[in-house]
Amino acid sequence: VKDPLEELPGVGRVTASKLRDIGVNSIDTLAMTPIHEITSRTDINYNDAMKFVLAARERMGWGFMTAKELWEKRKTRLTCTTGCSQLDNLLEGGIRTQEMVELIGEYGTGKTTICFKLCITGQQPPEKGGLGGSVLFFDTEGTFSPKRIRQIAEAMELEADPVLSGIIISRAYTSDHQEFLLDHAFDLCEKENVKLVIVDSVIAHYRSEYVGRESLAERQQRLNRYMHKLHRLSEIYDLAVVITNQAQASPQAWYLGGGGDNPAGGHILGHACTHRIFIRKSSGSKRVAKMLDSPYIPYRECVFIVSEKGIEDP
Numbered sequence: 001v002k003d004p005l006e007e008l009p010g011v012g013r014v015t016a017s018k019l020r021d022i023g024v025n026s027i028d029t030l031a032m033t034p035i036h037e038i039t040s041r042t043d044i045n046y047n048d049a050m051k052f053v054l055a056a057r058e059r060m061g062w063g064f065m066t067a068k069e070l071w072e073k074r075k076t077r078l079t080c081t082t083g084c085s086q087l088d089n090l091l092e093g094g095i096r097t098q099e100m101v102e103l104i105g106e107y108g109t110g111k112t113t114i115c116f117k118l119c120i121t122g123q124q125p126p127e128k129g130g131l132g133g134s135v136l137f138f139d140t141e142g143t144f145s146p147k148r149i150r151q152i153a154e155a156m157e158l159e160a161d162p163v164l165s166g167i168i169i170s171r172a173y174t175s176d177h178q179e180f181l182l183d184h185a186f187d188l189c190e191k192e193n194v195k196l197v198i199v200d201s202v203i204a205h206y207r208s209e210y211v212g213r214e215s216l217a218e219r220q221q222r223l224n225r226y227m228h229k230l231h232r233l234s235e236i237y238d239l240a241v242v243i244t245n246q247a248q249a250s251p252q253a254w255y256l257g258g259g260g261d262n263p264a265g266g267h268i269l270g271h272a273c274t275h276r277i278f279i280r281k282s283s284g285s286k287r288v289a290k291m292l293d294s295p296y297i298p299y300r301e302c303v304f305i306v307s308e309k310g311i312e313d314p
């Protein structure tokens, strides 16, 4: 079968394969890829790239629509329950496809546990509040635990084995490995009907590899590119994205105009995500989640607990 990319003028077998290596696996993806990304990561020159990117955009017929048309289009997005009605209410129903949620918090606040819970609820059919697809889990910290997922699934009275079979894990060992894996996620999401992508955490490698002020600009640029790529993935395959981010102090320090590097990644992550949720510990297993920033959900907070069931209402 001929690669659809090769239907574009100026794209032959060799160019198509170079594009695939940087995660551009279809005309849709190409239409959304910055020309600069192609020229900086392959040996394709600017004029050639420009020609076929424009041709791809023309094929897609993208341009303008009314807000009403966009509203109708967005109504088809799926919503997925977090398995905890407090958090669902905070998010107006749960996480949605074509949106990115950022969970910010220090160690032990339950970010990974929320991700585990979503690995289970995300696979449920839409009539049961899920997305009816498989889950792709990028584990950058080595904290993915099939044992804990089994426990949560069983506490939810679900069979654990099929749940585990529906989760594709990808362990990223360095930041460039993490980027490489995302490039290859495009094909995978299509083939495996992935409806939820989790990156736990998005920042750990960038943080440990880029130390010192002089490397900050490069770090932010790479992180920015990574986030935009995740966003494109969510739009192209109509899937939900959840990322986690480490933070040490209270959000006041940075959210209310303070400086510093908290949460890690700074404003790059904030601008790329649809909703930012800050989680802090309360007494015992209680946790407080705040909706810090969202285009349509007001600032508000809720309480949930971390338990055998993963997360649940208090």
Ligand SMILES: Nc1ncnc2c1ncn2[C@@H]1O[C@H](COP(=O)(O)OP(=O)(O)O)[C@@H](O)[C@H]1O
Pocket (backbone or CB within 6 Å): 105, 106, 107, 108, 109, 110, 111, 112, 113, 114, 148, 151, 306, 307, 308, 309
């Ligand atoms: N089986 C369990 N039952 C109840 N609580 C658990 C269980 N396993 C871990 N926890 C709790 O979950 C929390 C760890 O949450 P985690 O999601 O790993 O945090 P984060 O990813 O934000 O660092 C800890 O407070 C721990 O006590």
Ligand SMILES: [Mg+2]
Pocket (backbone or CB within 6 Å): 111, 112, 113, 143, 200
């Ligand atoms: Mg964690």
